[in-house]
Amino acid sequence: MVQQYQSPVRVYKHPFALVMLAYERRFPTCPQIPVFVGCDVTLDEESQDGSIRTTERKCKLNVEAPYILKKIIGVDYVYFIQKNILDRRNSKLEIEAWNESFATRVSVIEKCRYFVHPENPEWTCFEQTASLDIKNFFGFENSMEKLAMKQYAQNIAKGKEIIEYFINELKKEGVTHVAPWVDPEKAQSPVDEKTMEKDETTKDVKSESATTKLPSINKIQQLSSDYIERYLGKLDLMQESRLVQLRQSMQELRGSSVPNDSTLLRFLRGREFIVEKAKDMLTQSLHWRKKYQIDKLLDEYEAPQVVKDYFPGGWHHSDKDGRPLYILRLGQMDVKGLLKSIGEDELLLLALHICEEGLLLMEEATTLLGHPVSQWCLLIDLEGLNMRHLWRPGIKALLRIIEIVEANYPETMGRVLIIRAPRCFPILWTLISTFIHENTRNKFIFYCGTDYQEQVEGGLTDYIDPEYIPDFLGGPSETNLTENGTVPKNLYKIDFENPTSDNGHSLYNSISLSHGQVHHVAINTNDVGAVLTWDFDVMRHNVIFTVLHEKNTDNIDTEKATTSEVSINDFDGKETLLKEWKEGVNCVKVEPSVVCHDGESIQGTHIVQEPGTYVLQWKNPDEGEFLPSISAHKAQLMYFHEVLPSAHYRGSMMSLQSAVSSKSFASSSLSR
Template sequence: MSGVVGNLSPKQASALEQFREQVSDLLPQLPAQSDHFLLRWLRARNFNLQKSEAMLRKHMDFRKQLYVDKIITEWRPPEVLEKYLSGAMCGYDREGSPVWYDIIGPMDPKGLFLSAAKQDFIKSKIRDCEILQKECDLQSQRLGKNIESITMVFDVEGLGLKHIWKPAIDTFSEILQMFEENYPERLKRLFVIKAPKLFPAAYNLVKHFLCENTQQKIFILGANWQEVLQQYIAPEDLPAIYGGKLTDPDGDPRCRTLLHFVATVPKSYYVRDQVQLNYEQTEMVNRGSSLQMEYEILAPGCILRWQFASEGADIGFGVFLKSNKGQWQKASQMTEVVHSQRYNSHLVPEEASLTCQQPGVYVLRFDNTYSLLKSKRIQFTVDVLLPGQLQSPKAGGSIQSESVNGLGRDEPRNQIVVDQTASAQMA
């Protein structure tokens, strides 16, 4: 049996009923509560109830940490990504599913990564996934049948060495992993067209991030690619440049009002050429190690604000809340407040803030445990703002107590803790 509504074996139907009961506490928070939605998580884990539940619960944490429910209405990608990042929806396949096109060749990965933070790339793709999910829901209403997956077309003509630049490949790999873990069974099929000789090498760099089921949905087409696309996409929905009849109102076969044919990013967008920051502290995070900055917050509503840059390579960063004051703790022993992830801060300086909802010792943790060969030099400034405070005192070795909590404590407010435990022993 296929494991979809209307085609379930007795065992699968029983698993669905049990799965709904096991995640009943999550149901009010889920993007959807239908059997169609729940079955996607079951199919993604071959109807293993324990693994499916763990996957769905992890997805809900993902949605909370990245404010996914508001990403369409309250977040907009930086201008450079809107103008120069490939990817757009255009029409529907013959079964009514949205079709998404990525036009890779003209894209300028290095220019993009020198102009926007890696996290903005990832959020932009999450936003695309959410938009496509809503479009599937709308199509389901229009057609009176369940539409839950998309067809993708990857035009890789012009793929070159610039596209397999390491920061770009690393970020694309993270996006693939994010898609696999949080949007299961959303891909119906993916067509790769006009693949050059370099494509197999590029595909092998990211292939291992895709599960076997996803790999089976990828079709690398040959010279007859137009004929194959027309089998799955009706001519009136297929852009003329790809063998169909769809054009812009002015007759442009590229459908530029719908598709995004990108170009080289102007250097005026490069962040490091525009931002000159004077950081207050510099530290070395050794290979296989982490560095922790501790800030005691005694009143709710205080704001932690940070800026940092690394030299030569990326660095992991996250914010945690300690349960035991005065005692060093592993990341796994603390509460993660700001999701720990790797930042391309050697390309684009990172700046963000956190409103502390509860008192406690907050730990800003620079993570280099994943790098067993390379130490990282980081520069950073941390500000602590009182509720309603307009001017921000600087955090550092000489920070004054009243600038952090306003309660007249005399001891220093931040403490650097360097852990040189090998990454195999780290959480």
Template sequence: MPDRGSGVALSWWCLGSGPTDAYEKRFPTCPQIPVFLGSEVLGESRSADGAVHVVERSCRLRVDAPRLLRKIAGVEHVVFVQKNVLNWRERTLLIEAHNETFASRVVVKENCSYSVHPENEDWTCFEQSASLDIRSFFGFENTLEKIAMKQYTANVKRGKEVIEHYLNELISQGTSHIPRWTPAPVREEDARSQPGSQQAEGTLRALGPAAEAVGTDGDKLDADYIQRCLGQLTPMQESCLIQLRHWLQETHRGKIPKDEHILRFLRARDFHLDKAREMLCQSLSWRKQHQVDVLLQTWRPPALLEEFYAGGWHYQDIDGRPLYILRLGQMDTKGLMKAVGEEALLQHVLSVNEEGQKSSWTCLLDLEGLNMRHLWRPGVKALLRMIEVVEDNYPETLGRLLIVRAPRVFPVLWTLVSPFINENTRQKFLIYSGSNYQGPGGLVDYLDKEVIPDFLGGESVCSVPEGGLVPKSLYLTEEEQEQADQLRLWSETYHSASVLRGAPHEVALEILEGESVITWDFDILRGDVVFSLYHTKQALKPGPREPGAKASGQLMDKGWVLGTDYSRVEAPLVCREGESIQGSHVTRWPGVYLLQWQVHSPPGSMACSLPGDVLTALHSPGPKCKLLYYCEVLASEDFRGSMSSLESCTSGFSQLSAATSSSSSGQSQGSSLVSR
């Protein structure tokens, strides 16, 4: 809301840097905030034209909490990381902060923004929000929440007072006017002579279809291209689009998405560049992992889905968007899940969204017939999963959702699913109960009369299947359903690996602290393997890049000597085909821990003495063993004194093998074995 600053000239913000200069005076310490103990700059950067200034700081705050709570926690101060982004061109200051201390137990995030009021440049808009997620805190969760809320309420008021104090200080020092920022003029011949200008022009030419739309200064798009392909964009939005596309061009391996696709992710994150980039990168990884780019070429719905899935494309809406009709009330969702499985339903939903993302689309959702049987718990859980996948990977694709004939049970379903739907998406929903969709303000405002389907009183004969109950004779058997569930879990969590004779498969985990807990769960699909766990301080190729990161393949150097370059911290375990193995290891030293699987050589056969010796593997007739595996690193404070944390990370369908239980007495270094 607008903050007039009690007479203080906050309008300087629209002229120059008054509030910004006042804000910077809080560092490195601030007497007006006694709990603020000090800060240090972690990093600082400026854009080439000087318009954007980014500063990242580490800030120390005294813990204002009861002495008993401080003693139990063992700290007198906490550390927060704060990132400030000052944009002179847009006249905004964005502040993001999160805690580093106790980050595994408590997650605190705060966002503040200063901007010029859109209607009155004499006012400064100030927005502040924060979130607190207390996962566990020594049994004092409720106490901590009350203390945090009390302090936050006090700090909201205190922040304004501090800014006003330093603004008055600037005035007393004679600073009463700071001119607005303007870019320094650059002559054309100077710009062309600057280093990298030719490279920049080459980069723009490499942008593909949008190359002619990008100006020579790299931050403008051709107005005709915008109007024709992208819609209306502000200069700031143009800049975000080009920056994100340039970043993808330089860092992303693979096909670069079109501008329209990138723009959807920017809009979904309100053009917050870092958040949009993170969301887009996760989506691109998801598409690659699940081969979504070829889904429309490879997916063929089962005949049962084509018969009983009551959905299909049907002409266009009044704005020319493709129209998809889904008669959810007529669909036997429980029967479909039991007949084809959740994964097949998800694939079908993704194929619809792949078709729809070619251009913005409209969905007409008919709920006549919706009742309590549609609220079957596994079905609702599957629906929420599908909504989450679609929200994460197809943002700003749906143009409009028309919900008609919503029955009395609809509010129950809406209460369950609405928290999982983005606010921008919810604003596109139009809900009609009963028959009020037929008159003015109803479907005729969005669909031509000749397009409205006949079952809604229109003139169009709709070819969408009518759905109906799926015969129980078509249900999957319990064994088939269990196998489908296992495959789904494996595809989401587990990694597959082939192990060659003489060429083991290894997974590296970097441990920075002495005590952490490594857990593993794997299934032997083919052949017999020997599982071992090693520790080394040597560098690996390729090595893990960050704590908990996994590098896999054959990682040990073939010249390493056991006992000198690396040590064995778990006794070798022979695992037979078909077995499921789970276990854990409490680490004692920092360094790299290697989980290793190698082909088991029976007594009397020629065994490889060196884990890294691939010579034999080159002459072997292909993979000898195959496995699915999952591993994780747990912080010691989350694990100590309880087996529940370990049990929660193992698979729900694996069983402890006889080999595992018989060899558990040989485990060393505090290892433990569990099953579910």
């Protein structure tokens, strides 16, 4: 496998001639690089006018390898040939080095270049590329590759420091300036003012021509090592190299229309610094942004009034690392109401607008704080979360948002703080976590249990300054988030009454119940730990809802739950051949009865504790039973139910329900 490295541009704030003198001080030995034992000059010649100097050296390097490996390869030293071509006229030094030892087994090629900064003639730039190809090395290819890259990385890291060291040594000796090379012929020829003026004009043209061949100031700034550390953060050798390679690859593909370096770095991190994968991901994202005009979102997006009035989220200061902090009170969010009033596409647009705001705030934070801020922090309050948030269209919309955000905003999430997670949260987490990239999942921190205030004092303040703890969590900082709660039904515009599944059948069932009539949904299961879920809307009248259990394991499929449905007329005394379930007779109640009023939307869940038949029961009550009958009209309702297999929850179902510690991490307790 060929390992390749391409450095960012390193800038020495010293003139070229002075840097060259310091560079010569590195030879014949360099104490700062212990593996560089010494060198012999095998060629040193200059052109007739002295403008070109060519030097070749045979360099001796110590093999820093385990003793056993040294014994196997039979050498303590390896030799490299280094060829330098110094072009004094154009102030440029080009270096090429390759290995002489083991040349048939290993190929190492390094190319370096020193040149004058295109916009500041008093500065000098340095860049380098290298490739390592270990073809056959006594069966130690992987070991040698790791050793070679490790040693190379150490030497690269010291390279700039060494030049600075020798420049300082020269200054101690009183050498602060080295006169640039002058063409001997021009130095000896008398010139008049017109000739000088002509030469100056020619010089300007040549300078302009030379500049066009060198990286522009914009490129120098964006790819300099100082720029990377200041605006992007500390990167290791290969990460710097991959960033340079991706930028050059994107420039070849898109010309000047290349995203900024922080964006390139995010996509590289999102694909483990594999350049080709990052390039493919970024290219697809750029097509997506163009197709849907995402770049105009910040200027043109106007949140619907329903969002302004009922969406419980907003930006709130920053965390302790300077990351912009976004707060979402998901437990207070009326998912169904928002979807029915603005639709899935508008909710996605809202999420994308938040992401775009996050990018802008990160850029502002980087400028303000003087260090790179490339991610934002998300705090999600789950107080009030229940099964109504697992409404099927709502989950579908959430998964769509996650998929699009993961594909187009990789590595923008620095930390996700999940606050006041209730018992039903593992169900939601299991449904959505598989759609979240592992890098992002590992950034989730969960706070749960009953003594929440204690957790705030010992937990949240690890990540958020006490002065910025939100007021709804007992802190002093006002958030001004909406607390209006449920979206009024008169604002509904989208009809989710009859969504259809992939097979074209109705996802929701509609039934009518006469006065005193009961409807049962019987679910046979032997899957202990499975989760029964239900979601229904009472469209007319009042009903009583109950969940029952009959302990009967005969003929139950151990892999799947089987369902049957029946309506029973209790009020007219008619006999029925269909089975009837009655509390205290042949079954027990496992969830409290709920009186559901006209217009209510009910969601819920039950974890299977024992095998048998579980019954979802709706009843249009008799007069005087729980509540008076308001009329003789039939009750109408629309319902959906599902059994989620226990296999989806092993290792995660009880982790939050039984939590006693202040926090747990998704990577350790919820993702097994």
